[in-house]
Amino acid sequence: MKTPSFRQRNAWLHTWAGLLLGWLLYAVFLTGSLSYFHEEISLWMTPEQHGSRPEADAPLKALASLQRLAPEANQWTINLPSSRSSTLSVQWLNPGQAPGKGAGQSTTLDANSGEALSLRDTKGGNFLYRFHFELTGMPRIWGRWIVGIAAMCMLIALISGIIIHKKIFKEFFTFRPAKEQRSWLDAHCATSVLALPFHLMITYSGLVLLMLILMPWGVQSAYQGNTQQYFAESGLRGGGPGGRGGREGEGKAPAPQAAPLVDIAPLLAQAEQRWTRGIGSIQISQPGTEKAVIELREQRGDSLIDRAATERLRFNGVTGEPLKSSPEAEINGSTATYNVLSSLHMLRFAGPEVRWIFFFSGLLGTAMVATGLIFWSAKRLERDPRHFGHRLVEVLNVGSIVGLPIAIAVYFWANRLLPVGLEGRADVEVQYFLIAWGLCLLHPWLRRYKQAWIEQLAVAALLFLCLPLFNFSLPNSHLLSTLLHGQWLLASTDLTLIAFGALFGLAAWKLAKRRPATLPNTQPSNTQPQEATL
Amino acid sequence: MVNDMYAHWCRLSGRLGALFEQRPRLDIAARTLLAIFGGYGLAALTTASLSLALPMPKAQAVLTATLLSFSLYAAAVIWAFSAASAQRAWAVVLGLAVLPAVHLLLVGIFA
Numbered sequence: 001m002k003t004p005s006f007r008q009r010n011a012w013l014h015t016w017a018g019l020l021l022g023w024l025l026y027a028v029f030l031t032g033s034l035s036y037f038h039e040e041i042s043l044w045m046t047p048e049q050h051g052s053r054p055e056a057d058a059p060l061k062a063l064a065s066l067q068r069l070a071p072e073a074n075q076w077t078i079n080l081p082s083s084r085s086s087t088l089s090v091q092w093l094n095p096g097q098a099p100g101k102g103a104g105q106s107t108t109l110d111a112n113s114g115e116a117l118s119l120r121d122t123k124g125g126n127f128l129y130r131f132h133f134e135l136t137g138m139p140r141i142w143g144r145w146i147v148g149i150a151a152m153c154m155l156i157a158l159i160s161g162i163i164i165h166k167k168i169f170k171e172f173f174t175f176r177p178a179k180e181q182r183s184w185l186d187a188h189c190a191t192s193v194l195a196l197p198f199h200l201m202i203t204y205s206g207l208v209l210l211m212l213i214l215m216p217w218g219v220q221s222a223y224q225g226n227t228q229q230y231f232a233e234s235g236l237r238g239g240g241p242g243g244r245g246g247r248e249g250e251g252k253a254p255a256p257q258a259a260p261l262v263d264i265a266p267l268l269a270q271a272e273q274r275w276t277r278g279i280g281s282i283q284i285s286q287p288g289t290e291k292a293v294i295e296l297r298e299q300r301g302d303s304l305i306d307r308a309a310t311e312r313l314r315f316n317g318v319t320g321e322p323l324k325s326s327p328e329a330e331i332n333g334s335t336a337t338y339n340v341l342s343s344l345h346m347l348r349f350a351g352p353e354v355r356w357i358f359f360f361s362g363l364l365g366t367a368m369v370a371t372g373l374i375f376w377s378a379k380r381l382e383r384d385p386r387h388f389g390h391r392l393v394e395v396l397n398v399g400s401i402v403g404l405p406i407a408i409a410v411y412f413w414a415n416r417l418l419p420v421g422l423e424g425r426a427d428v429e430v431q432y433f434l435i436a437w438g439l440c441l442l443h444p445w446l447r448r449y450k451q452a453w454i455e456q457l458a459v460a461a462l463l464f465l466c467l468p469l470f471n472f473s474l475p476n477s478h479l480l481s482t483l484l485h486g487q488w489l490l491a492s493t494d495l496t497l498i499a500f501g502a503l504f505g506l507a508a509w510k511l512a513k514r515r516p517a518t519l520p521n522t523q524p525s526n527t528q529p530q531e532a533t534l
Numbered sequence: 535m536v537n538d539m540y541a542h543w544c545r546l547s548g549r550l551g552a553l554f555e556q557r558p559r560l561d562i563a564a565r566t567l568l569a570i571f572g573g574y575g576l577a578a579l580t581t582a583s584l585s586l587a588l589p590m591p592k593a594q595a596v597l598t599a600t601l602l603s604f605s606l607y608a609a610a611v612i613w614a615f616s617a618a619s620a621q622r623a624w625a626v627v628l629g630l631a632v633l634p635a636v637h638l639l640l641v642g643i644f645a
Binding site: 004006009010012013152155156159160163204207208211212214215217218219220221222223230233234332333334335337338341 | 558562565569577578579581582583584585586591592593594595596597598599600601603604607608611612615616638641
């Protein structure tokens with residue numbers, strides 16, 4: 001027997017590296033793409049916030065509310081509305097509480113009235129964000145390992161895919177529609193090549209973000225596994241928001257004298273003039289005393305290299321005199337590389353345009369995985385007789401490629417329909433997501449392949465198209481209201497849901513219309529290539 | 535002595551090659567094993583060794599080595615499937631692993 005060639009062996013590698021964890025990769029790509037808008041999704045999922053439309057005096061209203069809500073607090077933090085949020089989020093630390101991430105009390109305020117809002121209990125977009133690297137329903141570390149292994153398979157599939165793709169440029173312009181598996185292959189190649197740099201970047205940077213779990217051996221040998229010391233020396237963590245906050249920890253000092261807080265409006269004006277991006281947050285330590293310090297922080301930055309470090313301005317809280325700010329840490333070569341990779345992956349720096357480009361690139365990656373999986377089953381059917389493995393691939397294809405979007409839609413519906421006061425509401429939403437996905441994985445076992453596709457696509461279309469309609473039952477959340485008030489975050493979420501619903505509907509309709517072309521006895525994936533753009 | 539070892543390797547390689555040619559599944563299995571575990575082992579050893587050896591501050595060395603490790607792993611996997619024969623793929627990966635392994639052993643002994 002002739003030994004297989006270099007290219008054949010890489011084709012084998014490409015097929016199996018892609019297939020074995022392909023459905024997981026699909027889920028990671030899809031939920032990861034949605035994570036570029038996880039704050040927007042969270043906003044969409046808490047309609048209580050939708051009436052808040054910030055004006056210029058929002059910081060003063062927040063301050064007035066804090067003086068009412070927490071007059072005794074040691075520290076107040078106010079996160080101002082930004083291009084991605086329309087409410088005020090405030091935190092405060094009561095005497096004796098240690099500063100740190102997530103410490104103290106927090107609440108969300110309406111930016112117009114300064115009143116505290118009671119938001120429904122939901123994980124919002126954060127669930128999708130965490131799912132894309134930790135999965136759900138298992139210890140976090142397992143989830144990260146599994147996703148890390150999948151990412152490594154993705155990297156291998158990408159490289160071997162490039163190797164076997166002989167005429168990468170010429171074939172990019174080749175598309176043979178309505179030719180069964182040939183069309184799927186062309187769609188697979190087009191979605192891969194079109195965003196190849198993105199796919200490579202997102203896969204590699206994903207691995208880098210998980211590197212201390214997947215490849216702890218450098219820290220193990222140089223630091224004997226002491227990760228804390230490594231972080232302290234490398235400065236990789238602690239540079240982010242909240243890391244350096246709350247330096248003033250003097251609890252034993254004699255209680256400072258009471259003194260009124262200076263009028264912060266002039267300080268804000270000074271900062272607004274200095275920063276084109278505007279003020280992101282305000283932190284006031286020891287408010288109402290002679291030791292009060294006001295720290296203004298710039299709105300999140302847009303530089304790749306410094307991990308979007310922001311400038312701070314500090315003022316004496318009684319006199320309003322400027323204080324010296326702490327110097328920023330220096331950045332060297334490999335830290336810069338790490339920062340660029342992680343910022344690129346997490347898109348810490350970007351405005352809405354880049355966010356949309358990354359979102360669509362992520363969807364192309366999702367489509368790349370989906371078309372690859374469908375191509376596998378279409379091609380195998382031609383070569384081999386049906387067997388269990390083939391059926392399994394078909395079922396998993398339908399149950400994840402359409403099943404996951406259905407599960408996400410059900411998650412959104414649960415968010416809208418479950419009673420607001422329900423015990424453990426946020427977890428119940430997630431349970432609905434899991435149940436829906438489970439049902440979508442069962443359903444294709446009971447139906448013929450093509451039938452399963454059509455039915456799930458139709459259900460997905462219905463679920464997505466009706467969500468924006470349901471919003472008309474809420475006072476401030478429907479499209480007319482959001483478009484009228486220029487609340488683009490909400491309006492574009494609704495419009496995206498409609499676009500998804502329309503795509504699923506179109507795919508279902510095309511597929512239902514289509515007659516099996518060549519193989520009358522089997523039901524291969526006689527689907528249109530348009531579906532690849534899901 | 536070196537000549538003897540080389541002759542020994544040639545005989546072993548020839549025998550393995552004949553075996554793999556008869557049983558292609560065995561060839562694939564050998565390459566897959568090498569790709570998954572050999573590749574990770576090589577990447578892990580090299581990362582651990584470079585973290586100590588790179589001429590830069592310790593934290594920087596660790597970061598640089600770890601950033602590179604995934605490229606090395608990927609390269610090892612591709613190599614495992616691209617080499618002309620499975621036994622050759624194994625020999626090269628094992629050979630590359632000797633240097634960092636010896637380095638780490640020496641560090642361990644003299645630490």
